[in-house]
Amino acid sequence: MSPQLADFLTDLFATAASGQAMPESGDSYSRLFYRYLDAVGIEHCNFGGFELASGLGQVNEFSGSRLPEPFLEEFVAELSADDYALLKAKELGPDKPAIAFNVGLPWLDELRAFNPGSEKGQIECARHGIEDGVALIGQSPMAPGSDRERFYGFVFAGTDGSGQRAREKFHELQVASFALLDKMRPQFEATIEGFGYNLTAREREVLGALAMGLQRSQIAHRLNLSVPSIDFHLKALRGKLQAQTLAEAVAKGYRYGIL
Template structure:
């Protein structure tokens, strides 16, 4: 195990995804493999009804703003590969690059996305796509690695030299990304305040409202107010449900 991978796995074990520590360690790990960029994508939900997609990447913010504004996700070449996954085919490996846009089976809009991501830094890349282990688990994952100027063969050689480590690191990272994705998929978009997080964390410890008020140095009425606001934001009917959702979505 390389020192960079060891640091990454250590960060996964001790930090929260929203703190940014994990993605910083992941970026360092990818760069240590001689690769310029990565894209981590995760989708959850029924493709025929509506999916929610989360993307973490080292590519420039300007490209991701364009990607979101033009709804490129529906025409993303890697996302399209997810349709080929199934219980009997849980993992796929796909090499692609700017030249893929010229293939006759690739639509003009998908070609536009391929050329755009090449300009952003992924001229040649390799993607690993997979899905949840359970047949009923409607979750799909994709980890893409590549370089801006290196040729196709050089990029593939670098990735294959570190293939096992890249797979271990990427698929270990997806559980860290999933809580935020599930939260968005459930339609929970309003952030909790630090006080609301503190109150729910103490409820999760089994403390009563009066004890929480004493610990936090506030009135019980204020504790009740934070509880009501947290329940509303988390779309929970009870405080117990709000606390359970806060744990599930990695908020406390």
């Protein structure tokens, strides 16, 4: 194990013990991960969770990226359905739960042979620094009742030798990725399902009180609010968490790392 990886794992698990909720803890984990990548000479890494729906890749947003925000929005809206890395997930199965492969301009022939529609997205990514690299994708447990296949993905890339360094250090990059995935799985799940951690401070308080088993009147007394005000916040929680019941809202609060 390299000193850089040892430092990252030590700091990651120390940070995990701080008791922060998502997404704040996820931001802390991401900063440590990118600091580690800088230390080993990897310029870029996009990572997050995604689904395959009707054979098309679908990502709501990245859990981590150094690409410009306007391009990320363009990618999600216009390019992700044909993205090479997302569509390679079709090769996974019970006997192949994870796969690694090259990405970037030196590998365009392989990309075109796999899916010609992916070329545009790859060229656009290269314009923003993803010129050469290696990707890691794998299967992720599906949410209860989901009819879509769910995956995680990491793309390590850059310019000026980042791709070659990623291939040389790929074994330890996998260790770092799985450690990060273990800590950020709640945020990956939330990202896939379109939840943006957009609860207000008051809504978090109400959700926490629900998780303690308090009733509406008890929550109102605890927070010094009226019962109608609590009802307003409960309705907002169900909407933002896409929950049909308050019990489901609490369950999602735990699954997304809020509680």
